Amino acid sequence: MFVYKYPDWVCATVLSTGKTLYFDGAKDLFRFLKGSSGDTPGVEASWVTEYYGLKMIDATKAFYVIGSDVYGPMGHELIAFATREEAEEFMADHKGRKILLFHDIDAEVLKGLK
Numbered sequence: 001m002f003v004y005k006y007p008d009w010v011c012a013t014v015l016s017t018g019k020t021l022y023f024d025g026a027k028d029l030f031r032f033l034k035g036s037s038g039d040t041p042g043v044e045a046s047w048v049t050e051y052y053g054l055k056m057i058d059a060t061k062a063f064y065v066i067g068s069d070v071y072g073p074m075g076h077e078l079i080a081f082a083t084r085e086e087a088e089e090f091m092a093d094h095k096g097r098k099i100l101l102f103h104d105i106d107a108e109v110l111k112g113l114k
Contacts, residue, residue, distance in 0.1 A: 010023070010056075012056070013032065013059075015042050016043070024073045026059070026079075027076070029048065030078065030109075031110055034106055034107065048080040050080050051080060051081055051086070052081070057080065063080070063101065065091050069095050
């Protein structure tokens with residue numbers, strides 16, 4: 001998928017080689033970072049686009065809502081927020097199921113997102 005078509009969902013990660021990889025949503029970023037083999041080595045930093053402000057924020061500090069009625073370019077998505085308050089507000093407005101932190105997202109969580 002071409003990420004430039006979906007600027008509101010873009011995520012990125014920088015590898016220790018200096019190469020930057022771009023993704024069309026947090027779900028695909030996490031599939032790269034925390035796929036079936038666990039954490040990906042050589043990752044220096046990762047960013048996600050937060051939902052309300054559409055700014056890139058540190059993926060490790062974001063709050064993620066799953067199970068909402070908002071879909072990303074590839075279907076069900078991890079919706080990122082800079083604060084827990086924003087995540088809670090979104091969850092109430094969009095029937096979100098749960099708020100997760102970076103370390104909560106693993107292969108099992110990703111399997112549930114289609």
